[in-house]
Ligand SMILES: Nc1ncnc2c1ncn2[C@@H]1O[C@H](COP(=O)(O)OP(=O)(O)O)[C@@H](O)[C@H]1O
């Protein structure tokens with residue numbers, strides 16, 4: 001019985017600057033509903049580009065994607081209510097308080113004031129931010145900002161959440177809180193598409209992963225399968241990753 | 254609707270937390286309008302009230318000397334000290350006083366000035382009717398030297414005023430003497446005595462006033478010009494915080510986040526427009542109120558309003574829209590905040606200079622006045638003049654309001670098409 005994919009990425013190409021190397025070069029992927037799917041790859045592999053195309057923020061040069069059967073470019077308005085986005089950058093208003101930010105973004109989904117208040121209270125408590133709810137984001141630490149950024153993406157109970165390196169550059173405590181929450185979210189049936197270059201994190205979090213490099217799919221499967229398939233030398237996902245993508249240092253951005 | 258209200262609320266919060274932006278929008282224009290109104294009032298007073306001290310030595314003690322003394326004393330420009338029949342010691346003293354700066358100028362009308370004019374006339378008349386005159390013209394002294402000495406800082410224009418005054422008085426007297434001499438000759442030839450009533454008033458008098466397209470108006474006082482002018486300047490200056498707001502939202506990623514949410518870009522941009530429009534209206538209200546009630550405390554005469562508040566509101570709202578539209582355009586097109594603030598500041602200043610904020614329209618040259626009409630601030634000022642100076646109603650304000658509205662529409666269209674083209678390019 002063939003299950004139709006929840007997210008369908010078909011021969012996606014993206015060239016930012018004509019004549020330069022493409023950021024995506026014929027990427028094809030399918031992701032099922034209910035997965036925590038890890039999009040892994042070194043810096044500059046094309047993870048953010050993929051997520052941006054899925055969120056209709058940039059247009060592909062070639063190829064298309066579908067979410068829940070809707071074409072992203074053409075039917076994005078039908079997709080909007082389904083998705084939540086946790087961007088790589090902190091995308092919240094720095095001069096507003098955590099509460100004001102969440103109130104504003106939440107209301108864009110048409111949630112009532114009363115309902116929003118409850119949800120914001122719940123999430124702030126969960127992310128250990130209740131004490132700081134009336135502080136301006138400007139005064140927050142990096143980890144605190146990330147947590148508010150995360151809440152802003154999940155506040156409206158989306159069925160699919162995109163997370164672009166949600167744990168990059170933060171302290172262990174914040175990271176723990178976020179990872180635990182992502183597991184919890186997935187247990188409730190939410191599909192997560194999560195990008196990272198941290199293999200250990202992906203190994204114990206993801207149900208399926210794809211490793212991409214130079215905008216191309218290198219390998220796709222469950223973490224366990226990938227480790228087994230490769231050399232006996234590879235004991236962790238990180239080993240697999242290094243074997244597949246090479247040991248050269250990547251420093252684009 | 255709820256999304257719109259929440260967006261307006263957010264814009265309002267972002268705005269009131271932006272201290273620099275707020276001070277740029279309110280404090281700066283208030284300081285500007287205050288200082289400039291005050292400065293212009295003071296210079297105006299200085300020109301009118303401080304007179305130039307001069308010393309006049311009348312050694313002639315005859316028609317020219319007296320006429321000149323009277324003329325120069327009646328002139329509001331000078332504060333005259335008169336010395337009659339001065340001896341050489343007094344003359345030296347006067348020169349020293351000018352050198353030391355006590356007076357800016359000294360004038361010596363020498364002895365025999367009137368007499369030499371008379372002699373000149375006699376010589377003239379003698380050429381025509383020598384029999385009647387009976388004078389030996391060869392020995393008549395015909396020219397005099399009026400001694401003028403100036404403080405070195407005296408401006409050329411003042412010297413020229415003095416010289417032309419002197420010439421005017423002496424030629425007036427010369428004409429008079431010529432006329433009287435001839436009339437005496439005619440009397441002698443016709444054997445009669447005529448009592449001539451020589452008119453003291455000059456033939457040419459001047460009717461001074463400032464002209465504008467609408468006929469004659471009084472020159473607006475400093476406050477009547479500066480309040481509307483700087484209100485407009487302040488309004489257009491909001492293009493910087495507004496463009497900054499748009500760019501920051503884009504750079505923060507907040508705009509990208511909003512793009513993934515079920516809310517239209519129109520809602521987002523209209524809520525900005527509304528909040529900043531409110532700011533411009535508030536700016537106008539605050540500056541006008543300061544003009545009416547605060548400026549008098551600084552000795553400035555209070556701002557006078559026209560009757561038609563409708564006209565005032567109309568021009569304020571349309572100018573506010575024009576300014577917000579301008580800000581939206583800059584915010585959409587500029588890539589960085591630096592670009593936007595530089596372009597915003599420079600263009601606002603240029604539009605203000607062109608539009609007649611600094612140099613009022615009524616003292617611009619006709620060519621400049623034509624060029625000035627390209628600036629939306631010109632339309633705003635003209636519209637405000639209708640209200641503040643001519644007490645005109647909505648009908649007279651309407652053309653300017655319409656132009657401002659079109660400017661707003663134009664800016665928004667440019668921003669819109671720029672966005673469309675750019676979005677295509679991203680593909
Ligand atoms: N806006 C852009 N303009 C030009 N090149 C870009 C832009 N964004 C990304 N790139 C390039 O595309 C490639 C993929 O970038 P990205 O998707 O951000 O990688 P990742 O998120 O995996 O680190 C990189 O080589 C990067 O330099």
Ligand SMILES: [Mg+2]
Nearest residue numbers: 047048088253
């Ligand atoms: Mg990235």
